[in-house]
Amino acid sequence: MAKKGSKFKKYTDEFKLKVVQEYLTGTISYNRLAKKYNMTSWNIRQWVKKYEASKEDISKAFEDQRKFLSGRPRKNDLSLEDKVKRLEVENEFLKKLLIMRRR
Known part of the structure; x- marks a missing residue:
C-alpha cells in the first residue's frame, strides 16, 4: 500500500x-x-x-475505466429547487423527532 x-x-x-x-x-x-x-x-x-x-x-486499450460521478450528488451541485425540497424534508424529519421526544 x-x-x-x-x-x-x-x-x-x-x-x-x-x-x-x-x-x-x-x-x-x-x-x-x-x-x-x-x-x-x-x-x-x-x-x-x-x-x-x-x-x-x-x-x-489503456483508457481509465473508473467512474467518478457515482453516489449522492454534492450539496453544491444541487439546483435551488432540489435544495428547497431537501430542506423541507429535513424540516419535516426534525418536527417529527421533536414530537417524539416530547412524548
Whole structure:
C-alpha cells in the first residue's frame, strides 16, 4: 500500500504500448521488463490484459475505466429547487423527532 501523500507515477499510452509489445514478442518476461523499466511486473500484467481484451479498438486499450460521478450528488451541485425540497424534508424529519421526544 502506498504511503499517505505519495505520488503515483503516470505512464503515457505510447510507453504502455511499447512495453506490452515488447512482452508480446516473447523474448522477455514480466519480471525482466519490470527491472528494465524500474517498475512493478503487476503494472505490465494489467496492461497486457487490457491490451488483449481490447484487440478490436487498440486506441481505447489503456483508457481509465473508473467512474467518478457515482453516489449522492454534492450539496453544491444541487439546483435551488432540489435544495428547497431537501430542506423541507429535513424540516419535516426534525418536527417529527421533536414530537417524539416530547412524548
